[in-house]
Every structure is written in structure tokens, then in C-alpha cells.
Amino acid sequence: MNQVKVLLEEKEMPRQWYNILADLPTPMTPPLHPGTGQPIKPEDMAAILPMNLVEQEMSPHRWIDIPVEVLEKLILWRPSPLMRAVNLEKILDAPVKIFYKNEGVSPAGSHKPNTAVPQAYYNKIFGVKRLSTETGAGQWGSALSMACQMFGIQCRVFMVRVSYEQKPYRRLMMQTWGAECIASPSERTKTGRKVLAEHPDSPGSLGIAISEAIEDIMGDSEARYSLGSVLNHVLLHQTIIGLEAQKQMAMLGLYPDVVIGCAGGGSNFAGLALPFVRDKIHGKNIDIIAAEPTSCPTITRGPFAYDFGDLAMTTPLLAMHTLGHDFVPAPIHAGGLRYHGMAPIVSHLVKEGIVGGRAYNQLETFKSGVQWARCEGFIPAPETNHAIAAVMEAAMQAKEEGKEKVILFNWSGHGLVDLASYDAYLSGRLIDYTMPDEEIDRAKKTVGQYPKP
Numbered sequence: 173m174n175q176v177k178v179l180l181e182e183k184e185m186p187r188q189w190y191n192i193l194a195d196l197p198t199p200m201t202p203p204l205h206p207g208t209g210q211p212i213k214p215e216d217m218a219a220i221l222p223m224n225l226v227e228q229e230m231s232p233h234r235w236i237d238i239p240v241e242v243l244e245k246l247i248l249w250r251p252s253p254l255m256r257a258v259n260l261e262k263i264l265d266a267p268v269k270i271f272y273k274n275e276g277v278s279p280a281g282s283h284k285p286n287t288a289v290p291q292a293y294y295n296k297i298f299g300v301k302r303l304s305t306e307t308g309a310g311q312w313g314s315a316l317s318m319a320c321q322m323f324g325i326q327c328r329v330f331m332v333r334v335s336y337e338q339k340p341y342r343r344l345m346m347q348t349w350g351a352e353c354i355a356s357p358s359e360r361t362k363t364g365r366k367v368l369a370e371h372p373d374s375p376g377s378l379g380i381a382i383s384e385a386i387e388d389i390m391g392d393s394e395a396r397y398s399l400g401s402v403l404n405h406v407l408l409h410q411t412i413i414g415l416e417a418q419k420q421m422a423m424l425g426l427y428p429d430v431v432i433g434c435a436g437g438g439s440n441f442a443g444l445a446l447p448f449v450r451d452k453i454h455g456k457n458i459d460i461i462a463a464e465p466t467s468c469p470t471i472t473r474g475p476f477a478y479d480f481g482d483l484a485m486t487t488p489l490l491a492m493h494t495l496g497h498d499f500v501p502a503p504i505h506a507g508g509l510r511y512h513g514m515a516p517i518v519s520h521l522v523k524e525g526i527v528g529g530r531a532y533n534q535l536e537t538f539k540s541g542v543q544w545a546r547c548e549g550f551i552p553a554p555e556t557n558h559a560i561a562a563v564m565e566a567a568m569q570a571k572e573e574g575k576e577k578v579i580l581f582n583w584s585g586h587g588l589v590d591l592a593s594y595d596a597y598l599s600g601r602l603i604d605y606t607m608p609d610e611e612i613d614r615a616k617k618t619v620g621q622y623p624k625p
């Protein structure tokens with residue numbers, strides 16, 4: 173019998189996060205202040221984020237200590253298991269070993285609490301009383317609700333309306349953990365009212381919800397905003413996944429040839445991949461692949477450009493792969509991963525050729541996810557299904573090449589609260605959608621007005 177689970181003891185949980193900024197072969201393109209066109213300074217972000225997180229966002233240090241108070245919460249579910257998909261390996265009949273980090277074991281069911289907990293903690297010790305945020309399918313909103321409850325601060329979540337209506341269970345998770353959840357666009361903010369005036373039945377988007385959440389904390393000195401992905405400090409917090417995976421692979425005496433994660437804003441992908449990116453920069457030969465939907469093909473088709481993180485253009489200009497801050501995803505799209513931008517760190521690594529992107533249609537991702545569930549039992553989140561589709565493709569490629577390969581991927585979360593999307597797939601109501609070229613041209617025009625990175 174092959175070993176299926178590789179478990180670290182609690183005392184082996186990493187005590188530091190890894191900051192890739194210390195090891196990049198070329199410097200990142202800095203975020204710009206939209207007013208002055210100059211690189212932003214820490215004080216420019218002070219109204220939105222607490223200064224201790226702004227410092228982390230810009231830190232040049234390679235290793236950053238995880239506070240004991242944060243470790244005490246992460247230990248509730250970490251270290252997460254590294255598992256081997258032995259049953260899927262048999263079915264695929266390819267010369268591969270498939271390993272995955274099971275991030276579905278967290279209380280919220282995904283990797284997101286890995287950053288929600290430290291974000292709530294740093295806000296708490298900075299004196300913040302309330303956090304406001306956005307959420308798409310509700311994964312981030314539920315993770316932050318739990319974390320805020322743990323540290324005794326209030327949490328308000330603007331949830332993309334189409335998900336708010338289709339996914340009541342995540343709203344109920346947020347409410348159970350004591351947060352307030354509001355459908356976005358809402359009547360609470362100027363941005364929300366403007367969108368509703370023009371499009372009364374707007375399904376909402378992450379870009380709109382981010383604008384609402386930021387507007388909501390402006391002028392309240394005891395409130396701050398929190399983002400669940402994209403920013404450097406979020407990716408930093410997620411590196412605990414890859415650091416654990418490196419220890420667990422070493423316990424098996426193995427090293428991955430291929431590292432895969434699905435990518436919405438890029439945080440779970442980067443969390444697993446960045447410690448391996450470090451090895452690749454130092455000479456290791458690894459394929460590092462971010463899997464995204466064809467309906468929101470940020471990395472594979474979006475231009476690398478300066479763009480805003482939100483619809484109302486309140487964030488700094490970030491150099492990233494983007495589909496334009498006014499992107500509204502097709503409402504037929506079931507699988508999450510619908511943010512218009514991509515983490516600047518991930519975008520930079522794509523530009524440098526260190527990381528590659530692949531796009532998958534939603535029918536293929538659900539087919540892969542269902543096959544996974546029938547082999548391995550655990551039902552993946554629709555987002556995770558993109559990573560599984562990429563794993564299957566990598567396995568088939570290894571078979572064609574006749575090469576033995578070790579594949580490692582991030583099983584970013586379970587799908588037990590997303591069964592409505594499985595219902596749509598299993599009952600044949602789900603259709604494929606590829607973003608048309610006109611939409612890409614529109615995105616290029618949107619970002620064409622900003623400075624070139």
C-alpha cells in the first residue's frame with residue numbers, strides 16, 4: 173500500500189512566512205498613486221489598511237515571523253495534510269505521482285483563513301474596531317468573519333449579488349460567525365447607488381463590491397478595509413502552504429516536477445508555489461502553472477498593464493495582468509475565479525517566464541472535479557476544479573512524453589457549500605463560455621489610458 177497522507181506534527185508548523193520580494197531576479201513594477209503618477213508611499217495606504225500590514229506589503233525581508241497569537245489560531249487546522257491521489261493515478265494510468273495540499277480542512281473550507289487570521293490580528297493590535305470587505309462566492313467573507321470573531325472585531329461583507337442570491341449558505345456562515353453580509357451593488361454606498369441607477373438588475377462584480385467596501389470605511393478612523401487576495405501581504409500569509417509542502421515532500425524523499433494551483437486573484441496558487449519559485453530561481457527545473465477559467469482569462473489573455481483594483485478607481489494603480497477594472501463576468505459562469513486582475517507578484521513572475529498560465533472551460537473543470545470526487549472522495553470547490561483539470565492535462569502530457577513526473581497541486585477548498593454549481597453541471601444546465609476578442613480589446617482600451625509599466 174502506498175503512503176497516502178503525509179502529516180506534520182503541530183510543532184513542525186512553519187514559524188515564518190516567506191517573502192519572494194527578497195529573491196526576485198528583477199524588481200517588481202511599483203504601484204502608482206493615481207493622482208501623482210508617482211510610486212505610492214506607505215502613508216498613501218494608511219486610510220485603507222493598518223500601518224503594520226502596509227509595512228508587510230512593502231517589506232524587503234525574506235522571512236517574516238508569524239506572531240504567536242496567529243499561530244495559536246492556525247494550529248486549529250494546520251499543518252494541513254499533504255495527500256497522494258492514488259486512486260486517480262490508477263485511473264489516469266500515466267507515469268505520474270499526484271500530491272495535493274488539502275486546504276479544505278480549515279473551518280471555512282478553503283485556504284482563505286490562512287490570511288484572514290493574520291489580517292484580523294494585525295488590525296486588532298493596531299486598534300481597528302471594524303473591517304469591511306468584499307466577497308464573490310462567499311469564501312473570503314466567511315473566512316474573514318470567522319477571523320474577526322476570533323479577535324473580537326466587527327466585520328461587514330459586501331457580497332456579489334448573484335452569489336448572495338444563489339449561495340445562501342455562505343451568507344449564513346458569515347452570520348453564524350457574527351458578521352453582517354450585504355448584497356452588492358447596494359444602496360449603502362455612492363458606488364452601489366450609481367451602478368443600481370444604471371443597471372437595476374446588475375449581478376454585481378468583485379470590482380464593484382471592493383469599491384463599496386472601501387467607500388464604507390472611508391471617514392471612519394476605527395475601520396479599515398481587508399482584501400482576500402492579490403496584495404503582497406496576502407500572498408505572503410499563504411506561503412505557509414508551500415513551506416509545509418516542502419517539508420512534507422522532503423519526508424517522502426521527493427521533489428515536484430510540476431506545481432499547479434488555480435488562480436483567481438492568485439493567492440492560493442502563490443501560497444503553494446512561491447517557495448518553489450524560490451528554488452526555480454536558484455536553478456531547479458520545475459513547471460509552475462496557474463489554472464484559470466476561459467471566461468476570465470486574466471493571465472493567458474489579459475494585457476500586463478497598470479490598472480485599478482476596483483471599479484470606482486479608489487485603489488493604487490497596480491502593474492498586473494488585467495481584464496480591465498470595469499470587467500463584469502458572464503453570469504453563466506459558475507466556478508468562481510472571476511476577479512479582473514491578477515496579483516502583481518504572480519503577474520511579474522508570468523512576465524519573467526517563471527510561471528505559466530493555462531485556461532480551462534467550465535465543463536472541462538467540472539468533468540475533472542466529478543472524476544476526482546468519484547476517485548478520491550473529497551468534493552472539490554469549483555475553483556479547485558481548474559487546478560484538477562490542469563493536473564489531468566499534465567498527467568496526460570507525461571504519458572505522451574513517456575516521462576515519470578511528480579505533480580504537486582493546491583486543493584484549495586472543498587465544494588460542499590457549492591453544490592448548486594454541481595447541480596447545474598450534473599443537470600446539463602452549465603455551458604462553456606470563452607471571453608470574446610472584443611472584450612479583450614475593450615480591456616486593452618480601458619488600460620491604454622494609464623501609464624505603461
Ligand SMILES: *Cc1c(COP(=O)(O)O)cnc(C)c1O
Binds near residue numbers: 400437556584586
Ligand atoms: C477564493 C478561492 C480561490 C481563488 O482565489 P485565489 O486568491 O486565486 O486563491 C480558489 N479556490 C478556493 C477554494 C477559493 O475559495
